[in-house]
Amino acid sequence: GEVASNGWKTGYIIALLIVSIFGIGCFIAWEHHLETKTTFPPLMRLSLWARANGKFAAMQSIAFFEWVAFVAWGYWATLFYQNYLGLTPVKAMLRFIPMFVSGATCNFVVAMVVGRISGSILLGIGCAATGAACLLFANIVPHATYWAFGFPAATLVVFGADFVFATGSIFVAKVALPEEQSLAGGVFNTVMQVGGAVGLAITGVIADQVTQKEAKKLGVDFDPRQPESVQAPMEAMLKGYRAAQWLSFAFCMVSLVLVVVFLHGIGKVGKSPKAAAAEAEVQKVPDAETGSTRTMTGAQQVKEEQA
Numbered sequence: 001g002e003v004a005s006n007g008w009k010t011g012y013i014i015a016l017l018i019v020s021i022f023g024i025g026c027f028i029a030w031e032h033h034l035e036t037k038t039t040f041p042p043l044m045r046l047s048l049w050a051r052a053n054g055k056f057a058a059m060q061s062i063a064f065f066e067w068v069a070f071v072a073w074g075y076w077a078t079l080f081y082q083n084y085l086g087l088t089p090v091k092a093m094l095r096f097i098p099m100f101v102s103g104a105t106c107n108f109v110v111a112m113v114v115g116r117i118s119g120s121i122l123l124g125i126g127c128a129a130t131g132a133a134c135l136l137f138a139n140i141v142p143h144a145t146y147w148a149f150g151f152p153a154a155t156l157v158v159f160g161a162d163f164v165f166a167t168g169s170i171f172v173a174k175v176a177l178p179e180e181q182s183l184a185g186g187v188f189n190t191v192m193q194v195g196g197a198v199g200l201a202i203t204g205v206i207a208d209q210v211t212q213k214e215a216k217k218l219g220v221d222f223d224p225r226q227p228e229s230v231q232a233p234m235e236a237m238l239k240g241y242r243a244a245q246w247l248s249f250a251f252c253m254v255s256l257v258l259v260v261v262f263l264h265g266i267g268k269v270g271k272s273p274k275a276a277a278a279e280a281e282v283q284k285v286p287d288a289e290t291g292s293t294r295t296m297t298g299a300q301q302v303k304e305e306q307a
Contacts, residue, residue, distance in 0.1 A: 044183060052175040056184070058262035059168050060191045065255035066127055066164045067192040068199030069248040073134050073157050075200055076207070076244045077150075084142065084238055095146060098154040106162035114167065114270030122167045123259045130160025131252030138245035142238065160252070165192070171269045199251070203244035211240030 008014075034042035049057040074096075081092035114122065133153040140149045168188055176184035214236035215222035222232040232240075 044187065045180065048176065048180055048184065048187070051177075051184075052266075055263060055266065056172060056175050058258055059171055060188065062123060062127070062255045062258045062263070063164055063168050063188060063192045064195035064198075065251045065258070066130060066160050067195035068202070069130050069134055069251045069255075070157060070161045070199075071196035072199040072203040072244060072248045072251075073130070073137065073153075076203065076241050076248075077137055077153070080137065080140070080238075080241050084234060084241065095150050096154055098151055099158050102155045103158040103162055106159055107166070110162060110166040114170065115268055117268065119167045119171055119266050119269035120259055120263045122163045123263060124256060126160040126163030126167075127252050127256040127259060128160075129156040129163075131249050131256065133157035133160075134245045134249035134252060138242050138249055140242070164255075167269055171266065174269060199248070203247050206247050207240040207244040210243040211236050214239045 028046065031042045031044055032046055034040050035045050035047065049060070077096075078092060081087045081095060082089065087095075110122065133156045136149045136153040136156075169185060172184040172188045173181045211232050212222050215232050218233050218236060220230060220233055220236070222230050222236065
């Protein structure tokens with residue numbers, strides 16, 4: 001909308017917005033009709049969002065806001081390195097290498113601890129870490145050493161993406177009905193991708209408005225719809241980037257509040273490697289009452305022995 005010929009008042013922007021809202025409303029109404037009034041299976045049961053007393057919907061919201069911040073951070077950090085500092089794409093890429101190392105480490109850590117500690121702790125750590133990365137870039141000193149702002153931000157930002165994605169994927173599959181698990185996973189992934197797109201749109205609007213406002217203070221008539229005509233002053237550009245990162249930080253804090261309020265009691269969402277192996281192990285156990293044998297998992301055998 002900001003770069004359209006007449007901003008948000010442009011005809012096709014208004015038309016597409018109305019059509020989009022109408023389409024979403026029709027989809028929800030039709031799915032409700034199929035679920036409650038017919039025997040046809042809906043594409044997405046609306047009751048799915050109420051699973052675990054609404055915790056399923058809360059998890060979707062957390063993932064949405066987390067991905068808003070995560071995707072937006074990467075976009076505006078890239079513009080900061082290339083447009084403001086004037087780095088080449090290769091040099092900018094090198095500054096994101098800690099993300100790959102941190103991401104691989106996070107995947108290993110999640111696999112080890114997801115069955116040992118509460119899922120809310122993992123989600124909280126992830127949201128706080130991504131928020132810290134956004135906060136670092138919201139206050140970044142342009143000519144400070146990379147190790148002061150860039151390195152810790154690139155290291156921390158991935159914690160949110162990996163912790164929320166892994167923990168959330170397991171949680172939504174756990175609370176959904178068996179026949180809904182693939183749908184629950186699909187909804188979870190879709191919500192995150194939509195969050196990323198929304199994050200770029202919203203932070204882009206804020207960054208353009210702040211840049212334009214700051215440019216006018218400096219006597220430059222900058223128009224984000226025609227950036228090639230008049231270049232925004234570097235100071236104004238930096239304040240626009242910082243505003244976008246502040247907004248991303250706010251979204252992370254929203255997701256963190258949702259974790260604390262709605263998911264604080266979810267417990268362990270996964271299983272420890274030992275418990276998973278015991279449950280997967282299948283044995284033939286003699287039945288003393290009938291004299292025959294029966295097939296049992298290792299977990300069932302342990303429970304009967306304890307009883």
